[in-house]
Amino acid sequence: MYHWPDENLTEYLDQHDYDVVEVSVIGGYYQYKKLLKLSKAINASKNREYFKFTIGGHGPAADPKYFLEKTDADVVGIGEGEITYVELLDAFSGKRTLESVDGIAFINNDGVYVRTKTRELIQNVDDIAWPAWDLFDMNYYALLREPHIQGNERCLPVLSGRGCIFACNFCYRMDKGFRPRSAESIIAEIEFLKSKYNIKYVIFSDELLMSSRERTVELCQAFIDAKLNIKWSCNGRLNFADIDVLMKMKEAGCVFINYGIESLDDKTLFVMHKGLTRKIITRGIENTLKVGISPGLNIIYGNIDEPLEAIDEAVEFLLKYDDHAQLRTIRPVTPYPGSELFDYAIEHGLLRDTADFYENKHTNSDLLAVNFTKHSDEEIYKKLYEANMRLIDCYLEVQAEAYKKTCAELYFNRDSTFRGFRQT
Structure with missing residues (x-):
């Protein structure tokens, strides 16, 4: 702290x-x-x-x-x-x-x-006790910031379940499968956080709240019926980003969905085991924006044999669909120990072992740890530089326009609610 x-x-x-x-x-x-x-x-x-x-x-x-x-x-x-x-x-x-x-x-x-023998997973995660919040200074931890949170709103993370039903080749999650919490358990925890710590915004920080259309709708309806009246964000899947699902999420208080897009190249998506195509991705993002929820657009580059032009495609996609709730840039993929991609790197002589990864190769999340493509490091870095400069410039232009609009409202419309240009 x-x-x-x-x-x-x-x-x-x-x-x-x-x-x-x-x-x-x-x-x-x-x-x-x-x-x-x-x-x-x-x-x-x-x-x-x-x-x-x-x-x-x-x-x-x-x-x-x-x-x-x-x-x-x-x-x-x-x-x-x-x-x-x-x-x-x-x-x-x-x-x-x-x-x-x-x-x-x-x-x-x-x-x-x-x-020793592998520990069996706890199947009923509702049986697990809530965190001991009373042992922490919650006035500090409630200062977490997320997209579309107001300066006077307090925020905390909550888990809606454990695990994920998918198996992306770069994921190093060790525990298999998905174990959801009941809606009743989640609601009880949120109501406690509201009454005890005045929490107005919840981050569902588990790997995947949108584990299916049915569960997502069921959970949202439970939030609505319980009159939770909170803002929340979550990690989602574009496979399930149908208009009716997203409308229910919006009604239940969702303001931001973090999506793992990873690539716009269909062959690369297949190699990743994403279970997505560019068509599914585009449809899901357009649906999300249509209902008024901000999408978090996460894109990485450099999976096995990914073409260099995938970076250009990613930039054009981000420029078209990013609502600038956050600054988005493109990072290289990282083969963390425990992932299928790490095993591939070992098998193909791109890494020796865990020591080689941590002590020699993985020096920064925005630099290549292993190059899985047919392009040189120099070609990739040049392309990433050009791509991220465009994304940064665009984000700053949007921020500048917002400041100018605020300035005009202040002086020409005498906006008495204005509280300074400094960021909080």
Whole structure:
């Protein structure tokens, strides 16, 4: 919350007694480097021999042995942690052995790497307790900003389910399948957040709220019947972006849907296993705009044999359909460990292993980690530069026009609601 330097963590652990310290991260160059820095700070504590250090999340879970060696952690958690962690604490307390805890990896006392049986997924996610919001400064966390949120509106994330029914080749999600929460459970949580913390905007931050047409409509109707009266955003699928579905979402309070378009090239979409075509994408985006919901247009470049002209097609698409609720640029695809694309890179000699990925190749999310195309890095970077310069210029022009309109309203129409040009 306060963004203290990592050294403060060492000092804090020196001054307080803990049984376990846990760090959880997703994949990514920033998360990897931050995990190493935090691990160094944790291991430097003079109390290190008295507490266990555990790590988890999709990042370490993809290659537990590598992360154990890099962080000197005692245990890596693999998969969902709610049940695993309770059992792990029992093991740390001497009530059971580490080997008996499913869903973990560790180096035993003989220096041997041990990975236990896969943890079974929690099938009824309604049984999982809500987050312990009372342990956090909610006045800070409620300052999250999302498209179409007002300056005086407070916002928090909520999960509508776990997992995804699709299997994109660049996704490193470890847990298979989709497990939805009931509408009743979601509504109860949102009503609590409204009454307790005055939340007016909810981010459904799970991988896919729009898992089917039927579920989406059912959930939205439940929101309407419950008179939730909130704004919300979610991750969606263009396969299900029919007018009737989107109208119901709009009626239920949805103001922004984040779509994973990824490419406008049909062959590349097939290679990705997106289950989309350019025709489906275009229809879905046009429908979304037609009902008055902002679409988040996410496009990446560089999947297997993707043509260079796909970048030009993506730019034209963004310039035509982007409503500028957010600045949108095009990034290279990244083959994170755990993804099918990572395995492809290993098989074709484009990567050696996880160490090669994190220590040599993945230096930034806007730079190529692996080039899967038939074009040179220089050709791709030149094309991405030209594409993103056009997108940035267009976004800034739109913002400038909005400021000019505000200025005219202020001085010529004496707009007394004006509260300054500074961004908040």
